[in-house]
Amino acid sequence: MLKLSTKQAPLFEKEGRGGDLKTLAFFGNDFCQISPNPSLLKRGIRSVQIKLIAVVLSLFFANPLFAKIATLDWTVAETLIALGEKPIAVGDKPSYRVWVNHPALPDETVDLGVRLQPNLEQLLALKQLGEMVFINTSFYAKTTTNLNRFGTVEIVDFYQAGNAWQNILTATRQVAKHIGKPKQAEQLINDFSQKIAEIQPLVQPYQTRPIALVQFADSRHLRIYGKNSPFGEVLNQLGLMNAWQTEVNFWGFENIEITHLAKLPKNSRLVVIKPYPANIETALKHNTLWQKLPLAKDPLILPAIWTFGGVPSAQRFAESLADGLLNGGEQW
Template identity: 40%
Template structure:
């Protein structure tokens, strides 16, 4: 009986000591955190529009979704080798997320819930930036969201400078294009040799076309992403003088397939004077992609031979 009583007293004493030590440890941790400097912002995103803008800001971007495909579809601004590839934009790799050691996640609203809630709550400050709305893209909202992104990433001066730079660049391009003001322009991306996306005024391409004071040949309805899926036959409904802008990437051997397509050969776009082939420009991008498209389109209009199919 005496041994049991002594054992209980000893257990209670040890427990009290451990509780006391735990309290001291917590107090020491809290004091240490209070004396530490504010943690520097380290950003990740799986949205390429946000990524290209942050890269122009030289913001502390440590991880981007699907880097390899970014290089095919967005191209510039280029990504440093130090930036970690987070994997699929809609389903990032957890190991890559841990490796990135980020504390800030900035995404569009439709990419906000790609991470488990417990990971977000315990590790990340979460921000939403939406360049696209239900109505598509607009210059005004793109500028507004660029400035918001500058504020979130602590790059407000850089955001203002980017807005001014892109506006000036597009205005400079516009001054060279007066003679094209009356020619309709249709902007497409081929899905395969028979199906295309054609872009309206609420797309990135359409917004830039408007800023260049050029006329979009496609005036019919589009979806919230600014395009409508059509087939080759629908191209026959465009105004006869339309200039077709084909934007990469496109399927392999597309040019060869079109050369043997009887329908394509009956269209005015079979004539190389009536089309241009542009390098990739991210159709769902922000100001950097707008500037890229403006420059490439202007160059293609002024110097047509350099914007044909690669094997021509």
């Protein structure tokens, strides 16, 4: 996130007429005379900061079309990057690095802060570069009114009722259409299919053991991902069995208690996706039921992958799963 402190703002004090001390804020060719009044001074400093941020951003995002695209949604963000379009701004950039991580966000991409309450000052600074285009999902519909003050808002839904994978492919093509890169979308989808074809023979020895794909909320509660989910589709395309055959929500998972794991096929392989609470390993060691579960003996731990992602996350899951099955996963 680009932040400029008041010390960084180019403020100069100058003796005014009659001995009155006045502060002149110099910015490029603009001179703003600011009153010593604290509230007005603060407002003037904020104005200078916004202009400075805009100038810095213009250096990184010189292409007019390139500079316009922003999103609050991480699935849109990873899709944009995979299509070769660096987003100028993304919601909650630090958390993206924890939950998504790959593809990495450019360092110069602006952090819009809380995704459901984007930072208005950052948005105002971005607007100095010209008309903005925000590509969001319906999950952020409540922000549309505010965002319309700064540019156009396009809604693309990766997750909704219906076939999860087909929804993702449709949304990927819609994002590509909004940024004028339909060919890149087809290439992204084709690359995924080719990667699946490469991996499928490698994991063939593991096709007889059902996979229980989970993400821990705490030591007693977790999400388990079903067939109608992006990662469930990856399992299907790789010829692997999904241990969870029950219906799931349109996000592709079911919230369960750890006791439900005892109902899965006894030969199930537990695949755990990071991140999870820091104390999870210790808590599970002291959980009597967990210690008695057959699948607790050899859980496969995978790195953080965005379970609500698009094609890029699905491909990364396929690669990480294959690597884990063949070479072993990460440690708790």
